[in-house]
Each structure stands twice: as structure tokens, then as C-alpha cells.
Amino acid sequence: MIVTIRDIAEKVGVSVTTVSRVLNNRGYLSDGLKKRVHEAMEEMNYQPNEVARSLSRKKSNILGLIIPDISHPFFAQMTKHMEYYAYKHGYKLMLCNSLLDKKKEKEYIDLLRASQVDGIIMGSHTMSVKEYLSIKLPLVTLDRQISESIPYISSDNYRGGSLATQLLLRKNCNKIAYLSGNLQLNMLAKQRHDAFVRQAKGKGVEYIVKQTDMNGFQYKKYENLVRELFQEHPDIDGVFASSDMLALQVVRECRRLGKSVPDQVKVVGYDGIQIGGTEDLTTIAQPIKEMGRLAVQHLLQQIAGEETPLETILPVKLLEKGTT
Amino acid sequence: MIVTIRDIAEKVGVSVTTVSRVLNNRGYLSDGLKKRVHEAMEEMNYQPNEVARSLSRKKSNILGLIIPDISHPFFAQMTKHMEYYAYKHGYKLMLCNSLLDKKKEKEYIDLLRASQVDGIIMGSHTMSVKEYLSIKLPLVTLDRQISESIPYISSDNYRGGSLATQLLLRKNCNKIAYLSGNLQLNMLAKQRHDAFVRQAKGKGVEYIVKQTDMNGFQYKKYENLVRELFQEHPDIDGVFASSDMLALQVVRECRRLGKSVPDQVKVVGYDGIQIGGTEDLTTIAQPIKEMGRLAVQHLLQQIAGEETPLETILPVKLLEKGTT
DNA sequence: TTGTACGCGTTATCAA
DNA sequence: TTGATAACGCGTACAA
Numbered sequence: 150m151i152v153t154i155r156d157i158a159e160k161v162g163v164s165v166t167t168v169s170r171v172l173n174n175r176g177y178l179s180d181g182l183k184k185r186v187h188e189a190m191e192e193m194n195y196q197p198n199e200v201a202r203s204l205s206r207k208k209s210n211i212l213g214l215i216i217p218d219i220s221h222p223f224f225a226q227m228t229k230h231m232e233y234y235a236y237k238h239g240y241k242l243m244l245c246n247s248l249l250d251k252k253k254e255k256e257y258i259d260l261l262r263a264s265q266v267d268g269i270i271m272g273s274h275t276m277s278v279k280e281y282l283s284i285k286l287p288l289v290t291l292d293r294q295i296s297e298s299i300p301y302i303s304s305d306n307y308r309g310g311s312l313a314t315q316l317l318l319r320k321n322c323n324k325i326a327y328l329s330g331n332l333q334l335n336m337l338a339k340q341r342h343d344a345f346v347r348q349a350k351g352k353g354v355e356y357i358v359k360q361t362d363m364n365g366f367q368y369k370k371y372e373n374l375v376r377e378l379f380q381e382h383p384d385i386d387g388v389f390a391s392s393d394m395l396a397l398q399v400v401r402e403c404r405r406l407g408k409s410v411p412d413q414v415k416v417v418g419y420d421g422i423q424i425g426g427t428e429d430l431t432t433i434a435q436p437i438k439e440m441g442r443l444a445v446q447h448l449l450q451q452i453a454g455e456e457t458p459l460e461t462i463l464p465v466k467l468l469e470k471g472t473t
Numbered sequence: 474m475i476v477t478i479r480d481i482a483e484k485v486g487v488s489v490t491t492v493s494r495v496l497n498n499r500g501y502l503s504d505g506l507k508k509r510v511h512e513a514m515e516e517m518n519y520q521p522n523e524v525a526r527s528l529s530r531k532k533s534n535i536l537g538l539i540i541p542d543i544s545h546p547f548f549a550q551m552t553k554h555m556e557y558y559a560y561k562h563g564y565k566l567m568l569c570n571s572l573l574d575k576k577k578e579k580e581y582i583d584l585l586r587a588s589q590v591d592g593i594i595m596g597s598h599t600m601s602v603k604e605y606l607s608i609k610l611p612l613v614t615l616d617r618q619i620s621e622s623i624p625y626i627s628s629d630n631y632r633g634g635s636l637a638t639q640l641l642l643r644k645n646c647n648k649i650a651y652l653s654g655n656l657q658l659n660m661l662a663k664q665r666h667d668a669f670v671r672q673a674k675g676k677g678v679e680y681i682v683k684q685t686d687m688n689g690f691q692y693k694k695y696e697n698l699v700r701e702l703f704q705e706h707p708d709i710d711g712v713f714a715s716s717d718m719l720a721l722q723v724v725r726e727c728r729r730l731g732k733s734v735p736d737q738v739k740v741v742g743y744d745g746i747q748i749g750g751t752e753d754l755t756t757i758a759q760p761i762k763e764m765g766r767l768a769v770q771h772l773l774q775q776i777a778g779e780e781t782p783l784e785t786i787l788p789v790k791l792l793e794k795g796t797t
Numbered sequence: 798t799t800g801t802a803c804g805c806g807t808t809a810t811c812a813a
Numbered sequence: 814t815t816g817a818t819a820a821c822g823c824g825t826a827c828a829a
Contacts, residue, residue: 153822164800169824177798199587200527201822204805209524214568218553222748225549229542232570236577241588244538244568246556253560263523264565368747397749423692424546425721426750477806488816493808501814525806528821 152195160189172197203265212448213261215245215254216272216291222394222422223437224272227291230441231270238449240267247273258284268448274336287451289444293336294460300451302444302461306337309433309465310344313389313417316431318352320415320473322387325349326378328399329360329391330371341391341419357382371395375402386414393418393427400430400472416472429471436463476519484513496521527589536772537585539569539578540596540615546718546746547761548596551615554765555594562773564591571597582608592772598660611775613768617660618784624775626768626785630661633757633789634668637713637741640755642676644739644797646711649673650702652723653684653715654695665715665743681706695719699726710738717742717751724754724796740796753795760787 154172158165163182170176171186189195203209212235216224232242243266247254254275261269268287274295281288281295290301317325327345329338342358349356359378361370375398379385390396396418403410410416411431418427421434440463447457478496482489487506494500495510513519527533536559540548556566567590571578578599585593592611598619605612605619614625641649651669653662666682673680683702685694699722703709714720720742727734734740735755742751745758764787771781 151822154824155822165823166800166825167798170799173824175825179798182798196583196587198528198589198822199584200524200533200589201805202824203524204522204528204807205822205824207805211567219543219556220546220550220553222544222546222549225546226544228568229544229570232543232568236569241584242568243535244552244556244566245560246553259520260523260565263520265522265524368749368752372752394749401750401752424748424750425692425718426725426748428692428696428725475806478808479806489807490809490816490818491814494815497808499808503814506814522806525821526808528823529806529808531821 152193153198154195156193157186157189157195160193161185207265209265209267210239211241211243211264211266212445213243213245213257213264213266213269214272215247215257215261215269217249218246219244222424223392223420226422227272227437227441227444230438231445234442234445238445240445240449247275249273249275251275255280262286267452270444270448287448289448289451291440291444292338297459300447300457300459300461302440302447302463303337304435304440304463304465306340306465307344309419309435310341310389311348312465312467313341313419313433314345314348316417316467316469316473317387317389317415318348318354320387320411322354322415324355324357324382324385325387325389326357326359326382326385327389327391328374328378328395329358330395338391341389345389357385368394368398371398372402375399379403379406379408387416388414389417389419391419393420393422393424393430393432396430396432396472397426411471411473418472421466421468431470431473432468434466434468436465439463476517477522478519480517481510481513481519484517485509531589533589533591534563535565535567535588535590536769537567537569537581537588537590537593538596539571539581539585539593541573542570543568546748547716547744550746551596551761551765551768554762555769558766558769562769564769564773571599573597573599575599579604586610591776594768594772611772613772613775615764615768616662621783624771624781624783624785626764626771626787627661628759628764628787628789630664630789631668633743633759634665634713635672636789636791637665637743637757638669638672640741640791640793640797641711641713641739642672642678644711644735646678646739648679648681648706648709649711649713650681650683650706650709651713651715652698652702652719653682654719662715665713669713681709692718692722695722696726699723703727703730703732711740712738713741713743715743717744717746717748717754717756720754720756720796721750735795735797742796745790745792755794755797756792758790758792760789763787 154165154168158168235242245257270289272291274293288299292303294301361374388399399416403414408414418430418432421432450457478489478492482492559566569581594613596615598617612623616627618625685698712723723740727738732738742754742756774781
């Protein structure tokens with residue numbers, strides 16, 4: 150039933166070593182032999198067993214990817230690119246949604262280790278620094294600086310926050326708000342907030358900061374958050390939302406309230422996700438593709454025992470569209 | 474460095490068999506022994522090697538998931554639910570984006586087989602029926618009926634098409650259009666088209682059918698498609714789009730052209746994805762969560778050697794919102 | 798250039 | 814109740 154290297158060896162009349170050599174293209178082999186072995190494989194429909202290989206080589210060619218939620222467009226888009234680069238380099242991706250549940254995240258880490266993955270990309274960060282340090286596996290984190298020893302990939306959050314806020318100020322907004330979703334999603338995102346406050350204070354303009362609680366992201370909560378904002382501060386004329394998803398809710402609420410965007414209220418989002426409805430949204434675009442690519446690349450470098458930069462901070466870009 | 478079952482055995486002073494038994498909770502074991510073994514595992518920080526287990530048991534507890542593109546919200550959301558149910562039942566998910574590339578899809582199937590996955594969920598269908606039949610692995614397909622032997626999960630496309638079209642007609646549209654993205658994405662989706670045509674013909678109303686080519690989905694193409702539609706038929710007053718992403722483009726184009734929705738043009742989408750911008754979209758909602766759940770369930774049943782229904786067609790629901 | 802024999806970490810089949 | 818020992822399928826020293 151199952152064709153193994155041994156069956157091929159018998160059929161061709163050589164040893165398993167030779168077959169293995171052909172398979173891995175190692176050592177000296179006569180061309181005739183190579184051909185005969187390949188033919189036999191073809192004929193018997195042989196497929197190498199990666200599990201056996203992994204066990205023997207102590208290398209699985211699998212990467213673990215832990216993110217909060219694949220259904221969030223930001224992660225979905227980055228995951229797409231990570232899968233692309235992983236595949237290109239002969240690696241498979243094991244998808245793990247933590248749902249920002251500490252227990253699940255921990256279980257997945259153990260599971261990934263037990264599965265002998267060669268490395269992990271951590272996009273979810275609910276645990277303590279100490280716990281991450283104890284993972285002892287090649288690791289790359291997204292948007293969180295855990296320690297001096299774990300490389301991370303992020304984009305320039307502070308600059309993003311500045312650009313967004315400056316734009317609102319330049320457009321003569323008088324009362325601006327910073328709206329933030331879950332902070333655990335992206336620990337470095339706090340810098341966007343800091344930049345916002347600093348810019349607002351610098352200009353002496355009135356500003357408000359508002360954020361949801363920590364428990365995952367449900368769009369319903371976004372809706373409520375936005376609704377509250379305008380109830381409490383009907384005179385707001387500029388909003389900087391820390392994600393495009395949130396910004397879309399702002400635009401929607403304005404439409405509902407009959408406030409015209411951008412005339413009465415200007416809206417800037419964050420992320421630069423490409424998805425229905427964001428085409429006309431002014432936003433701070435993160436280089437999602439490049440972040441995904443580098444996350445994989447730096448992980449593979451670690452796996453190969455090479456040096457990788459500890460800190461990778463990519464530039465963001467202001468995309469001015471119709472909401473400002 | 475690496476702690477194995479053998480180390481534990483030595484430490485406790487029993488055989489590896491016994492340790493394995495404790496690990497799998499099989500056979501008769503004195504409580505004292507169980508405890509001692511567990512303590513030793515704890516102490517030495519032992520973690521079972523799933524790769525070795527897979528090899529020995531001939532079971533990996535990994536499911537392969539092949540979809541066109543995780544960055545498409547429909548697949549991202551369904552994947553979220555599939556991961557949830559897989560995890561719940563002790564299975565991991567290997568994520569594969571085919572990008573609707575026939576070669577990549579085929580390579581991934583081989584790769585998954587080589588990786589000894591226990592089963593595959595196929596949401597991408599670029600190959601021939603014969604090729605799918607030759608996979609010889611537990612299989613479930615999404616939205617494509619491949620043969621009498623491969624179970625599939627879908628929702629009631631024909632009814633969805635009817636509901637959408639009937640709604641447009643009921644709202645007194647006089648010239649309606651059916652807009653469809655890539656058909657390879659969803660082979661059964663043709664039924665939506667059939668239903669549309671039938672309803673339109675039945676009412677004797679003027680109708681147009683328009684679709685993009687087969688090469689993946691780029692939102693830019695959606696945009697062009699929609700633009701063309703309104704250029705060629707400026708008098709259209711009702712659009713049934715075969716996906717929400719497409720429908721959002723229609724709404725956007727209407728806004729751009731100064732046509733009010735729903736007054737001048739009514740728009741119905743398809744899928745029921747939950748994402749910024751779709752909250753106000755009238756759509757035919759597929760039971761995405763349930764589809765994901767059943768895909769996993771039926772796959773696990775096959776893996777367990779149980780019978781599963783060949784055909785699973787779930788009901789759709791018309792959600793009337795602001796665009797009609 | 799090719800083969801023998803052992804190891805990878807675990808489970809399963811016997812036997813004790 | 815417990816223990817030897819042979820698989821699982823492949824890679825690789827070492828030998829020839």
C-alpha cells in the first residue's frame with residue numbers, strides 16, 4: 150500500500166542508501182542510476198514521507214504563525230504574504246489564532262514546539278516577557294519588542310501617529326480625537342497615541358483620547374465606541390483612528406449623523422488595508438507586504454543560524470484620500 | 474538537551490513502555506507510578522515529540538486547508554471558524570493559498586500528502602475532477618461538487634440568487650444587472666446566475682450579466698468591471714453582485730457618479746461577510762461559521778472512518794439593509 | 798561509487 | 814502490571 154524508499158531500492162536493485170542519496174541529490178551517483186531510481190519512483194508513485202524525514206533530520210520545515218485573529222484584514226493580508234514567502238523557501242505554515250486568549254496562546258506555543266516547528270512568528274502577545282524568553286525556539290515578533298534577544302518587525306508607529314495628527318491640524322481641525330482599539334493587538338501602537346498627544350499639545354488644540362477595552366476586537370464594540378465619541382463630543386471635527394476598520398466605523402457614523410466627511414469631520418485611518426470601503430479612506434499605510442516578507446526572512450535566517458537585526462522598523466506612508 | 478521518553482524512564486527507573494503508557498493513559502498503571510512519571514516529566518520539562526508520534530501512529534493530527542487567498546474576507550472568516558473547530562478537536566491547520574494557480578495547488582496537494590496530513594479541505598478548485606479523485610485522502614470541498622465520492626459543503630446558491638433578484642424586482646427595478654467575479658472561486662455560484670436570469674426572464678424585465686475574467690481577484694478589476702457596467706448601461710437601477718466585495722464597489726461607484734443608493738440604484742451583495750462597510754449593505758448571507766464547522770466536522774468523520782453526507786447545502790438568509 | 802547498520806522518539810506486540 | 818523489542822520511514826557515519 151505505502152511505497153517506501155525500501156520498495157524503490159528493491160525494485161531497482163540497490164540499497165536504500167542509494168535511493169536516499171538520489172532523493173537528496175547528495176554524493177556521487179552515476180547518471181544511469183539516478184535515472185533508474187527516478188523512473189522507479191515515478192512508476193511506483195513514490196512520495197517521500199516528510200514526517201520520517203523531519204524525525205531523522207530534526208527539521209520539519211514548518212513555521213508556526215500565532216496571530217490574534219485571521220479574520221482581521223490586517224492579519225489576513227500579512228498572512229497572505231508570509232505564506233507566499235514561506236512557500237517560496239520550502240516552508241509550510243501552521244496557522245494559530247490566539248483570539249487574544251492567554252491560555253490558547255500558551256497551548257499553541259507548546260503544541261508548536263511539540264510539533265517540532267522550526268520557528269514561530271508571534272503576532273499575538275498576551276503573555277509575559279519571561280514566558281516568551283522561555284520558548285527557546287527561533288522567534289520573530291510582530292509589533293512588539295519583547296527583549297534584547299528577540300527580533301521584531303514593526304513599522305514606524307510614532308511617525309505614523311505624527312503624520313496623521315499633523316494632517317488633521319494642517320486641515321485646520323479644532324477638536325480632534327484619537328480612537329484606539331485593543332492595545333494588546335499591537336503593543337507598539339501606543340506610540341501612535343503618544344505622537345498624537347504630543348502634536349495636539351504642541352498646537353494647543355483641544356483633543357480627546359478614547360479606547361475600547363482589552364477583550365479582542367468585535368466590530369460591534371467599535372461601533373459603540375464611535376457612537377459614544379460623537380455623543381460626548383458632537384463638535385469634533387477631526388478623528389485619527391488607530392485602524393482602518395475603526396476609521397470606517399467613524400465614516401459610517403458620520404454618515405448616519407448627517408455630518409459630511411471631509412467637510413465637517415476629517416478622518417484618518419491606520420494600516421492601509423486593501424478592502425472594500427477603504428479605497429477612499431485617508432490613512433497611514435503600513436508596508437504590510439514587506440513586514441510579512443521580513444518576518445519570514447528573519448525567522449529563516451535565525452533557523453539557518455545567521456545573524457538577524459533585532460529591530461526592524463519600516464517606514465509608513467500617508468495616503469491622502471477622500472476623507473480629509 | 475532534548476528530553477525523551479527514555480530519559481524519563483531512566484530517571485523513574487521504569488521502562489520506556491511504561492512511560493509511554495502513562496503518557497497515553499493506556500493499560501493498567503498504579504497510581505503511584507503515574508504520579509512519579511508525571512513528576513519526572515514536569516521536573517525534566519519533557520515534551521512529547523509529535524513528529525515521532527505521527528510516524529509511529531501514522532496519524533499527524535494535521536489538516537490541510539487549501540483556499541484561493543486568505544486575504545479575501547470570505548475565506549479569512551471561514552478559516553477562522555475552521556481553525557477554531559480543528560483546534561477544539563486536537564487538530565492543527567496547515568494554511569495553503571493556491572492563488573488560483575493550478576501548479577501551486579497541485580504542489581500543495583503533494584506537499585500535504587507528503588506531510589502526512591490526515592485530511593484536506595479544498596476551497597480552491599483549479600484542477601480536473603480526475604486529479605481530485607486521485608488524491609486518495611479524506612477530503613471535503615467547499616462550494617464545488619466534484620464527484621459522487623467527495624463530500625462538499627455549500628449554501629443554497631440558487632435560492633440566494635432568487636432571493637436577491639426577487640428583492641430587486643419587488644422594489645420595482647426596471648433594468649437589473651448581475652455582476653460576478655471569478656467563477657472558479659466558487660463553481661456552484663453559477664446557480665446564483667441561473668436564478669437571476671430565470672427570475673428576470675419571468676418578470677420580463679431587462680437584465681444584464683457581466684463578469685470578470687478568471688484570473689484571481691484583484692479589487693482593481695472589480696472597480697473596472699463596475700465602471701464599465703455603468704458606462705454601458707447608465708440606466709441601470711438594480712444590481713445583484715455575487716460577492717459583498719463587489720457590491721461595495723458598486724455602492725462606491727454610485728457615490729462617485731452621484732447616483733443615490735438606494736433611491737436611484739438598489740444594490741444587493743452576497744456572502745454576508747462582516748467587515749467595515751458591509752454593515753449597511755443588503756446582502757444574501759451565507760452561514761459562514763456553520764460552513765466552516767461542518768467542513769471540519771465532516772472531514773474528521775471521514776478520518777475516523779465514519780459515514781458523512783455527500784451533500785451539505787445550508788440555507789442562506791436575505792439581510793435587508795440600507796442599499797435597497 | 799555503493800552498501801551496512803544504527804539512530805531519530807514514539808508506539809505496539811508480545812511475553813513475562 | 815510491567816518490560817524487551819520490533820516497527821514507523823528516512824538519513825548518515827563508516828566501511829567497502
